[in-house]
Amino acid sequence: MDKPDRIPCAVPFCNRTAERRETDGPRTEFLCGPHYQLSDKELRRLGRLALTRANHELNALHETEQRVADGSIEDLRPQARRVLRFFRRSNRFFQRIKKQSIERAAGIQ
Numbered sequence: 297m298d299k300p301d302r303i304p305c306a307v308p309f310c311n312r313t314a315e316r317r318e319t320d321g322p323r324t325e326f327l328c329g330p331h332y333q334l335s336d337k338e339l340r341r342l343g344r345l346a347l348t349r350a351n352h353e354l355n356a357l358h359e360t361e362q363r364v365a366d367g368s369i370e371d372l373r374p375q376a377r378r379v380l381r382f383f384r385r386s387n388r389f390f391q392r393i394k395k396q397s398i399e400r401a402a403g404i405q
């Protein structure tokens with residue numbers, strides 16, 4: 297039962313899926329609510345903060361992009377690298393959360 301328009305939960309044998317939305321961009325991973333809840337609360341808090349920060353940096357880049365179009369700023373690359381750095385950081389938190397959730401769902405911890 298392959299559903300290309302849905303993203304499956306990252307925990308093996310979990311049948312829950314998430315809708316793939318246009319705004320998700322290249323998102324390919326997802327943890328369902330019950331499995332997400334298996335990870336440490338503090339780790340989830342830090343992960344949310346990291347994602348909020350990354351999105352904030354991306355919005356700032358869009359604003360700068362507008363000023364580039366106006367001819368007031370020339371080079372977006374340093375700021376774009378900064379955005380990437382924050383999204384990578386956010387993804388590292390997600391990977392840690394995912395690992396905990398999978399281990400705990402399997403009863404390893």
Ligand SMILES: [Zn+2]
Nearest residue numbers: 305310328331
């Ligand atoms: Zn799940």
